[in-house]
Amino acid sequence: MITLTDVHKAFGSNKVLRGVNLTIPTGESMVVIGGSGTGKSVLLKCILGLIKPDSGVITVDGQDVTKVDRDAFLARFGMLFQGGALFDSLPVWQNVAFRLLRGSLKRPKDEARAIAIEKLRRVGLKPDVADLYPAELSGGMQKRVGLARAIAAEPEIIFFDEPTTGLDPIMSGVINELIREIVVEMGATAMTITHDMSSVRAIADKVAMLHDGVIQWTGPVADMDASGDPYLDQFIHGRAEGPIEAVR
Amino acid sequence: MSLLAPIAAIGRNTMGILAALGRISIFLFQTLGHMVRPPFYIKEFGHSLMTIGYFSLPVVGLTAFFTGGALALQIYAGGARFSAEAVVPQIVAIGMVRELGPVLVGLMIAARVTSSIAAEIATMRVTEQIDALVTLSTHPMKYLTVPRVLAAFITVPLLVGIGDIIGIFGGFLVATGKLEFNAATYLNNTVDFLEAADIASSLIKGAVFGFIAALMGCYYGMNSGRGAQGVGKATKSSVEAAAVLILAANFLLTSVLFSS
Numbered sequence: 001m002i003t004l005t006d007v008h009k010a011f012g013s014n015k016v017l018r019g020v021n022l023t024i025p026t027g028e029s030m031v032v033i034g035g036s037g038t039g040k041s042v043l044l045k046c047i048l049g050l051i052k053p054d055s056g057v058i059t060v061d062g063q064d065v066t067k068v069d070r071d072a073f074l075a076r077f078g079m080l081f082q083g084g085a086l087f088d089s090l091p092v093w094q095n096v097a098f099r100l101l102r103g104s105l106k107r108p109k110d111e112a113r114a115i116a117i118e119k120l121r122r123v124g125l126k127p128d129v130a131d132l133y134p135a136e137l138s139g140g141m142q143k144r145v146g147l148a149r150a151i152a153a154e155p156e157i158i159f160f161d162e163p164t165t166g167l168d169p170i171m172s173g174v175i176n177e178l179i180r181e182i183v184v185e186m187g188a189t190a191m192t193i194t195h196d197m198s199s200v201r202a203i204a205d206k207v208a209m210l211h212d213g214v215i216q217w218t219g220p221v222a223d224m225d226a227s228g229d230p231y232l233d234q235f236i237h238g239r240a241e242g243p244i245e246a247v248r
Numbered sequence: 249m250s251l252l253a254p255i256a257a258i259g260r261n262t263m264g265i266l267a268a269l270g271r272i273s274i275f276l277f278q279t280l281g282h283m284v285r286p287p288f289y290i291k292e293f294g295h296s297l298m299t300i301g302y303f304s305l306p307v308v309g310l311t312a313f314f315t316g317g318a319l320a321l322q323i324y325a326g327g328a329r330f331s332a333e334a335v336v337p338q339i340v341a342i343g344m345v346r347e348l349g350p351v352l353v354g355l356m357i358a359a360r361v362t363s364s365i366a367a368e369i370a371t372m373r374v375t376e377q378i379d380a381l382v383t384l385s386t387h388p389m390k391y392l393t394v395p396r397v398l399a400a401f402i403t404v405p406l407l408v409g410i411g412d413i414i415g416i417f418g419g420f421l422v423a424t425g426k427l428e429f430n431a432a433t434y435l436n437n438t439v440d441f442l443e444a445a446d447i448a449s450s451l452i453k454g455a456v457f458g459f460i461a462a463l464m465g466c467y468y469g470m471n472s473g474r475g476a477q478g479v480g481k482a483t484k485s486s487v488e489a490a491a492v493l494i495l496a497a498n499f500l501l502t503s504v505l506f507s508s
């Protein structure tokens with residue numbers, strides 16, 4: 001279980017998180033929605049310790065994330081970055097198998113490569129992509145390689161930062177299904193950031209909406225449409241008019 | 249108020265430089281700490297040895313060659329003013345080995361290696377590759393900084409040694425080809441004159457300059473600001489800092505090594 005209690009983070013005068021409270025139960029799929037620039041990526045990075053919150057407490061299974069053994073902690077996580085964040089000096093398969101080629105999870109090269117190719121297949125990429133370099137791929141393909149890398153070591157907790165942005169509708173469907181499968185089959189805890197309402201409905205157990213630095217609404221996906229929350233309603237239906245200003 | 253403004257600006261800049269030196273010192277100690285603790289990334293180290301050392305050979309060789317040649321011409325012309333043309337081999341040797349070899353190679357490394365390290369690591373920072381490394385349980389200091397700094401520390405003294413030899417050879421070619429020195433005498437004079445301490449100082453300087461060059465590239469790359477502008481600024485600052493620190497270190501080392 002992941003809990004965030006009163007998490008604050010500002011960059012200079014830009015107060016991004018202003019007291020976020022959120023709980024993600026083990027084995028559930030939480031989807032975080034919210035306008036662009038509201039701090040969704042910052043929120044994920046705070047949990048991983050990539051950004052240090054100014055105040056507040058974040059715990060994973062009851063342990064404060066600032067006080068755990070970092071290596072063991074990070075070994076439980078997989079993360080897909082918004083821009084893919086592939087290592088452009090390494091071919092695709094070595095990106096996917098990065099964790100399996102060094103450190104505590106190290107295994108023989110052939111085995112790591114076979115796993116990489118299997119993970120690539122799961123995200124809809126052919127084996128001949130394995131030997132290309134990230135710069136030779138389209139944006140959507142890079143995203144899928146990033147996804148394959150995130151799931152390569154079968155983590156217990158997976159974060160997806162906008163997994164379907166930049167993909168065509170069919171590939172989005174494939175990725176949504178894949179995320180759902182990972183949660184159900186592997187029993188993983190997932191936290192997904194997205195703007196894509198079809199993704200929300202396909203992969204969420206619970207939904208949380210981040211707005212103005214706080215969680216504006218959170219609840220089961222089934223309650224989303226009847227929430228009565230004007231912010232959430234405006235977001236779900238994509239209306240230009242409402243309490244959320246279009247100019248931010 | 250407005251009269252004091254320029255002085256205040258100088259004060260601010262001085263404070264800024266001192267703060268940067270403090271942060272660089274912390275970065276230095278972190279790097280040294282990670283150098284002695286596993287895991288070690290052998291493949292990255294090998295790759296750095298090639299890019300920093302081997303592929304710098306052409307530019308180092310050309311720099312040294314032309315400098316040695318020009319030095320021979322200058323000393324011959326200058327020496328002629330008091331009939332001391334004969335000292336060309338000795339002065340070329342000592343000038344190249346003690347000063348020009350290490351300093352020019354150091355500055356060429358700052359131009360070639362520092363800039364490329366800074367731009368590469370800054371781009372990795374901006375595109376979240378550094379964050380990705382962390383989430384893949386790989387420490388960026390161990391994976392990126394240590395191999396580069398260590399490789400520069402080892403290969404730059406070798407480059408300086410090679411540069412010294414090529415520089416002396418450049419002087420030799422000019423002296424024997426244009427200034428009518430006898431080849432055997434020139435070589436004898438060079439070899440007899442140089443002492444082991446001269447060569448040792450050259451290599452020590454090379455090691456220190458290499459360390460500085462790679463460290464500055466890594467420091468400014470890791471601390472890059474956001475976007476393309478961040479990468480540009482990191483690259484510029486890294487080369488400036490490396491060049492200035494190399495020249496300052498050269499002065500310090502020269503005064504320590506040749507004080508007796």
Ligand SMILES: Nc1ncnc2c1ncn2[C@@H]1O[C@H](COP(=O)(O)OP(=O)(O)O)[C@@H](O)[C@H]1O
Pocket residue numbers: 011014016034035036037038039040041042043
């Ligand atoms: N490293 C950083 N330094 C300064 N500002 C940042 C940094 N990371 C994010 N921000 C700012 O925080 C805000 C939220 O960013 P982000 O979490 O990326 O938004 P999104 O919800 O679209 O993922 C933005 O205004 C962004 O400019």
Ligand SMILES: [Mg+2]
Pocket residue numbers: 040041042082161
């Ligand atoms: Mg984002």
